[in-house]
Amino acid sequence: MPFPSEALWVLLLGSLLGLELIGKVPPTLHTPLMSGANAISGITMLAALTLITKANDNVPLLIIGSISLGFALFNVIGGFFVTDRMLAMFSRKSNRRQKNS
Amino acid sequence: MANAEILKYLIDLLAVLLLALGIKGLSKVRSARSANRLAAIAMGLAVIGVLVNALTTSGISLNAWIWIIFGLIIGSSLGILTAQKVPMTAMPETVALFNGCGGMSSLLVAIGVTLYPLNDTQAPLSVGLIGLISIITSVFVGAITFSGSIIAMAKLQGWLSTPPWIQNKSRHALNIAFAVISLIAATQLFQGEINGLWLLVITSSLLGIGVTLPIGGADMPVVISLLNSYSGVAAAAAGFVINSQLLIVAGAMVGAAGLILTQVMCKGMNRSLISVLFGGAISTSVAQSSGGSEYQNITSCSPEECALTLESSERVVIVPGYGLAVAQAQHTLREVTRTLEANGIEVTYAIHPVAGRMPGHMNVLLAEADVPYEQLKEMDIINPEFPATDVVLVLGANDVVNPQAKKDPMSPLYGMPVLDVQEARTVFVIKRGMSAGYSGIKNDLFELANTSMIFGDAKKVLTDLLVELKELGVGNPG
Numbered sequence: 001m002p003f004p005s006e007a008l009w010v011l012l013l014g015s016l017l018g019l020e021l022i023g024k025v026p027p028t029l030h031t032p033l034m035s036g037a038n039a040i041s042g043i044t045m046l047a048a049l050t051l052i053t054k055a056n057d058n059v060p061l062l063i064i065g066s067i068s069l070g071f072a073l074f075n076v077i078g079g080f081f082v083t084d085r086m087l088a089m090f091s092r093k094s095n096r097r098q099k100n101s
Numbered sequence: 102m103a104n105a106e107i108l109k110y111l112i113d114l115l116a117v118l119l120l121a122l123g124i125k126g127l128s129k130v131r132s133a134r135s136a137n138r139l140a141a142i143a144m145g146l147a148v149i150g151v152l153v154n155a156l157t158t159s160g161i162s163l164n165a166w167i168w169i170i171f172g173l174i175i176g177s178s179l180g181i182l183t184a185q186k187v188p189m190t191a192m193p194e195t196v197a198l199f200n201g202c203g204g205m206s207s208l209l210v211a212i213g214v215t216l217y218p219l220n221d222t223q224a225p226l227s228v229g230l231i232g233l234i235s236i237i238t239s240v241f242v243g244a245i246t247f248s249g250s251i252i253a254m255a256k257l258q259g260w261l262s263t264p265p266w267i268q269n270k271s272r273h274a275l276n277i278a279f280a281v282i283s284l285i286a287a288t289q290l291f292q293g294e295i296n297g298l299w300l301l302v303i304t305s306s307l308l309g310i311g312v313t314l315p316i317g318g319a320d321m322p323v324v325i326s327l328l329n330s331y332s333g334v335a336a337a338a339a340g341f342v343i344n345s346q347l348l349i350v351a352g353a354m355v356g357a358a359g360l361i362l363t364q365v366m367c368k369g370m371n372r373s374l375i376s377v378l379f380g381g382a383i384s385t386s387v388a389q390s391s392g393g394s395e396y397q398n399i400t401s402c403s404p405e406e407c408a409l410t411l412e413s414s415e416r417v418v419i420v421p422g423y424g425l426a427v428a429q430a431q432h433t434l435r436e437v438t439r440t441l442e443a444n445g446i447e448v449t450y451a452i453h454p455v456a457g458r459m460p461g462h463m464n465v466l467l468a469e470a471d472v473p474y475e476q477l478k479e480m481d482i483i484n485p486e487f488p489a490t491d492v493v494l495v496l497g498a499n500d501v502v503n504p505q506a507k508k509d510p511m512s513p514l515y516g517m518p519v520l521d522v523q524e525a526r527t528v529f530v531i532k533r534g535m536s537a538g539y540s541g542i543k544n545d546l547f548e549l550a551n552t553s554m555i556f557g558d559a560k561k562v563l564t565d566l567l568v569e570l571k572e573l574g575v576g577n578p579g
Contacts, residue, residue, distance in 0.1 A: 007231075007341060007349055014337070014350035017121060018357025025128040025365060028468075028477075030461035034326055035196050036127045036137050037358050040120060041332040042203045043144065043351040046151050047210040047339040049169065053155035057164045061217040066172035068209035073176025074183070075203035080141045081184030082195060083127075087134040089468040 032086045039079025045072030105157035112150035113347040119143035120351055124358055130474075147347055189469055190426040192462065197254040197325045200332050204246025207335035208302070211239035214342050215290075215298050235341030237287045240298065241305045242335040248309035249328050253321055261314075272315055273379070279308040312378065320377045322455065323366050327374070330359025366455070396535055396543070402553040404562055407494075407529050408569035414491035414527075417441060418483065419450045420520055421463045424497015424532065428559035431470035434496065437567050438472070444575045449476050451483040451493075451520050453501035480520055487524035495522060495530040495546075497559050502530075503544045514542055528552040531562045 025033055045068075052065035120143045126136025155161050161169075180199075187195045215236055255261040283304040289297025316324055337352025367374050411417065419438065425431060438448045450472065456463045464477060478486075487493070495502055502522045506514040522528050523546055530552060546552055555562050 007344070007346060010346045010349045011337060011341075011353050014353030015357045017350075018124075018333075018354035018359075019361060021121060021124045021354065022128045022358050022361055025362070026130060028130060028461050028464040028474075029128060029133060030362065030366065031192055031196075031465055032133060032137070032461065033124075033127045034329055034359075034362055035192070035199075036140060037124060037355050037362070038196050038200050038203070038329045038332070040124070040140055040144070040351060041200070041329060041336055041355040041359075042206070043120075043147065043348060043355075044203060044207045044210065044332075044336040044339045045144075046147055046345055046348050047336075047343045048172070048206055049148065049151045050155070050343045050345065051210055051213050052165050052169050052172075053151070053161050054159065055165060055217070057162055058217050061213050062164060062168040064209050064213035064216075066168040068206045068213065069169065069172030070176035070179075071202040071209065072206035073173060074180040075199045075206065076144055076180070077177040078180030078184045078195075079199045080137060080144075081181055082187070082192070082199070083137045084134065085184065086189070086192070086465050087137055089465060090130060090133065090474075 028090070032083050035079055035083045035086065039076050039083060042072045042075030042079060045069055045076055048072050105153065109150055109154045109157075112146055112153065116143045116147040116150060116347060117350050119146065121354065124354065147351075150347065151345075188429070189466060190429065191258075192465065193322060193325060194254040194257040197250045197257065197328070200325065200329050201247045201250030201254065203332040204243045204250065204328075204335050206243075207239050207332070207339040208243030208247060210339050211236045211243065211342055212298065212302070215240075216295070231341065233291055235338045237290060237301065239335055239338035239342055240301050241283060241287070242331050242338060244302055244305035245309035245312075246328050246331045246335055248306040249313040249331075250325070252310050252313040253325050253328065256313075257321055272311065276308060276311045279304045279311055283308065316377065323363055323374070323377050326359060326363040326366055327378075330356050330363060333357075333359055396547060398548050398550075399535070400550075400553045401556060402529075404555060404565040405569050406553070407555055408566055408573055408575070410527055410529075411441060411446070411492055411566075411570065412444070412573050412575050414446060416447045416486075416490045417449075417492045417494065418487070418490050418522075418525065419448065420456075420493060420495045420498050420502060420522060421450060421452070421467065422456050422496060422498025422501065423462075424499075424559050426462065426466055426497070428497065428561075430496070430558075430560035430563050431466050431472075433560050433563040433567065435467075435470040435472055437563055437570065440567065440570050440575055449478050449483065449486075451480065451522075452477050453480055453498070453520055454518070456498055456501050480518060484521050487521045490525040491527065493522045493525040493528045495528060495532075496563075497532065499532070499544055500542065502546055503542065504549075505542065505545050508545075522546065523549055523551070526551065529555055531555045531557070531559055533558060 022033065048065050048068035052062060052069065055061040055065055119139050123136045123140030123143060126132040126139065183195065252261065283301055286297045286300035286304060290301060313324060333352045333355030337349050337356060340346070340348030340352055363374065367377065419434065425434065441448050450467060452463050467477060500514060502520050503514055504519070504523050506517040506519040509515060528546065528549070528551055530547060532554060534556060547554060
């Protein structure tokens, strides 16, 4: 692997973007935001997936990759569903308010 | 080939864009739900990107497909099941659990890459400085995230309490020892010794436990948020390991955003991150020295008396806390407030930034019970209104209404912003017993003359209260 200066730039810019993305968050959304960000951090499933595709049919590696993929997906799918469940409560209310007005 | 590469890059770029928009949108009430879906779509796109890349370069063998599908089915079905079954009250520990699994995933990837060379690179242990650093980071942070999150979950679930011996100052020495051994293990790994990897896994897991275990339950949300940020870092490190820029961006983004959120939470509790991480739980000896732990002059009353007072009031403020969540009493509470409102009584809810076990916890809970968003008031807005309030109902909240935080400089709570409920004419505290709040500190509020305690489970008390109110004819038209 060549010295990944590009990757380091990506790291830096990604971090800066993250710092800027959420400035003011209403307290209402702290829990959903945390849960949503948590789901996104399960993006390491891409690493697991890559591991499997490049494993060259090496069985121990396939197993490690598969377990890793399972863990990550549990994080991702569970995280998004739970976040949606929380947010559904907010939107259900605003829908009704729209009907009333 | 070139076309496929362009396609892969386009997909990745689109995914990053959607992820960023998703995180952004999640911080606004109106767009939050669609933003969450957007982020989910972005993740799906990212997966497609990886698959396209693999298919167009080396292809994916049948064996690989089988293991992909195996992991996919197990992981996603368990995820869906957990997400649907878990009660709203258990949100914090659920997030901790998910988070820990994300850390575990990064950890496993790093272990896999270290043990077995991938088919397109040479032996990973010769991948150079950056490669090794990223593997070590991924293992170290991943293991801390996993063990720390599991401990956090166990503590929030009540499976684990803080053992007194760990409050000892020597725990710092122990943690430093773990950190040093981790460093030694890392240098071993640099020299190509695989044993260093296992040592690193073990010591960093122990470090995660050692740091998280002494932290008091009240600080747990901050810890979970911080661990959430760590799992982003672990993902970014895994991105370096497998050379995926998308992973690096997304990991860095989540890591940084998590840090900001952690900061916001700390501010709400008037705690610095350092004191949360290294201060441990507020020691009980300090708590007892500040005014003694025995309560005197406690007035308790029945739901009937409470109903009588409520009937003659004009302005009522509800202060919800973790006890409300535990008792699942939010719907009953809504019934009670509907009844009061039908009688022309003005009802608002005072939301402390860290009420419950996680910021926003109460908002989610009350939203579930259809409480109008406008009635929820934040601390800074509601505090000046307490003197003009007739009745305050404190439902399973404790530390967030402790006047010690303002009056007693000796108190460990001193300086934490609290709700000034004692300014109201009458305060009813609905509580299961006289036990202390999560901080383990005595609450001076309970001894005040205008405070009455109603002992019992929040749901049961509210149900009784509802019956009494109905009997008084409150809420009936005419």
